[in-house]
Amino acid sequence: MPEGPGEGTAGSSAKRTTKKANSHDFVEGDCYAPAPENTDHVSLKRSYDLFIGGKWVRAPKKFETINPATEEVIAEVGEAGPKMVNRAVGAARDAYEKTWSKMPGRERGKYLYRLARLIQERSREFAVVETMDGGKPIRESRDIDLPLVAAHFFYYAGWADKLEYAFPGRKARPLGVAGQIIPWNFPLLMAAWKLAPALAAGNTVVLKPAETTPLTALLLAELIEEADFPPGVVNVITGAGRTGQNLVQHEGIDKVAFTGSTAVGKLIQKTLAGTGKRFTLELGGKAANIIFDDAPINQAVEGIVNGIFFNQGHVCCAGSRLFVQEGLVDTVVRKLKRRMESLVLGDPLDKNTDIGAINSPEQLTRIQGLVDSGREQGAKCWQSSQKIPGKGNWFKPTIFTDCAQSHRIVQEEVFGPVLAVQSFRTPEEALEKANNTPYGLSGGVWTDKGSKIFKITSQLRAGVLWANTFNKFDPSSPFGGYKESGMGREGGLHGLGAYVQLSGR
Amino acid sequence: MSRLTVNKTYKLYIGGKFPRTESGRYYELKGKKGNLLANVSHGSRKDFRNAVVAARKSFRGWWEANAYLRGQILYRIAEILEGRAEQFEDELRAQGSTPAAARKEVLKAIDLFVHYAGWSDKFQALFSSVNPVASPHFNFSVPEPTGVVAAVAPERSGLLGLSSVIAPIIVGGNSGVVLASQSRPLCSVTLAEVINSSDLPGGVVNILTGMRDELLPHLSSHMDVNALLLCSDDPAEQKLVQGEAVENVKRVRLHPDAPLDESPYHILDFQEIKTTWHPVGV
Incomplete structure (x- = not known):
């Protein structure tokens, strides 16, 4: 599946043309006239920084993200090294201890509802960017990815003040800081799958999108800023496998959530052995x-x-x-x-x-x-x-x-x-x-x-x-694998369980 | 002339049979006064592998046995335990427990099997859901057993620890291979005799005795073991087991070196959630 620690290198795709859009030579279909989605309403920056502690922090190194359908450079993004990873984890820890875990569930939920609404409003624009950055058909990003992203935040927003009903006979507490590593196949949707339950349960997050599809996670960070989330509750750091590896190895995180290949999942499981960190893995399949x-x-x-x-x-x-x-x-x-x-x-x-x-x-x-x-x-x-x-x-x-x-x-x-x-x-x-x-x-x-x-x-x-x-x-339907396809569930009540620790009442 | 006591030979329990260890090795278990309590089977990697084969073979039948039957069989274990309480107390005392503590441990173990017998057809209701998806589909999630589970029983508790490990694993439809306490192994063989006469199909529970540090890497790395429960306070053991478990993405559950409390969440630890979709329409 996608990149993760130990795979890929950032910045290896230099010397690409930066020609403006609409110059590519797509073959016209036999039965349909071209019906391209309008991209005028999309305003992307030339360059993106890292989103850490509620601020945009400049990374010393940058790499380009390419449109896989046109080979054109869309933007450049920061490559987070160990220092930036450390800073992001620190910001998440601060936010966890000072604000997010202390906030009443109802208020956490309201932030998530607010975010869900903002996503719905900017849905078309995000769908276009998702398609440009990742290559998936606009029909899918528009009709499947983006509606599900908003739905996921809306669904888990409602759990935030109902945790005491979720696990009979047990008290649920957040785990702390979650490191989340996102694949390139459903960049924003997988970010939503991981962020929504983590935040609803009271955890804070350092999120690393995939090397080839970082843009929608950065746009989401802009929305999180716009929604006025307390600084550090969500941090978005871009980079390649090495960045993810640094995040997984960081002593300051309590939980790793990974979606990606079974090979990388096993590396992560190995890295986490004996550390006491919790993890959920959503790995490969052969259905x-x-x-x-x-x-x-x-x-x-x-x-x-x-x-x-x-x-x-x-x-x-x-x-x-x-x-x-x-x-x-x-x-x-x-x-x-x-x-x-x-x-x-x-x-x-x-x-x-x-x-x-x-x-x-x-x-x-x-x-x-x-x-x-x-x-x-x-x-x-x-x-x-x-x-x-x-x-x-x-x-x-x-x-x-x-x-x-x-x-x-x-x-x-x-x-x-x-x-x-x-x-x-x-x-x-x-x-x-x-x-x-x-x-x-x-x-x-x-x-x-x-x-x-x-x-x-x-x-x-x-x-x-x-x-x-x-x-x-x-969002209400649990998803996850048996055997080497991973462990833990995302979605539904069962997905909430991946972000809480249970103790006797 | 006084009668000569007939001593018991302590063997392994694999696939519903009581074989001697294929290794031919034994370790001596000594009482407080240095007296020989038993020659305990020093189970080998091969014994463990045989036990996994037996567990895999019995898994499907046990999983597909209905929940009511599983509950009755667990209750049957409690019944037989009750009748043999004194034997377990004797063994616990021989391994260092006070008479009062031994009595208490046996009674708790009996009641634990009764408790889990009741969960057999109830935990599913607790951990299932019908999911209100936003499309015309009927969608539900139910727990299913993870498969073959290996377990390392608590070292400090000879009977209750072992029972508290076995019950939640098998009541959920898994089959298991359990490594008994190395220093308190006597009850494990006797419990196997109880289990063997309870109508539990052979192979659903397999019990080994042996050297913990020798067998741990094999339990953790076996490719046909789906999950592993380790009762241990030793960080080095935890790291070893979690590291070796990687190759087949084994689910590892860590627990302190003490009996597990009675909880449906221990059953859930060895379940997978399966979600099924079907369109609704005519």
């Missing part, structure tokens, strides 16, 4: 989407497409393994290919776009490498025929058939628009294959038979199951 022969086929095909091509497949819960009941394979694959041909690939700011840009050249290389391995290991590769724009990072919707359990494309998380198709005869075989992975984040099942749904969803060893639907999210 099985299981289609039975009594499924509503057309609805299922839409679900498969949404499951794997949503956000270019940069989704930890993506339905990247498709299991089709024997006899239905040819029909499903034929319909799937036809549907894939109709996906619009190109300018993420175009409202018709289904498949945006791959987040970074590094991620593109990773996807290409795994697809190559699929071909080499003998799976049959098919890609849709959309044209790829001349500039930027792109990858065509791809499916593999004739896959074996041992193939890397079946075992490893691709984190791109690549689907591996396998067949099965009996429900037992489907379950056996679906559960045969170290991951356990999500899964899907398609059938018209209710009792079969309950049988399959209860036996899939994964934290989120979608039956006759896929990739749905809601």
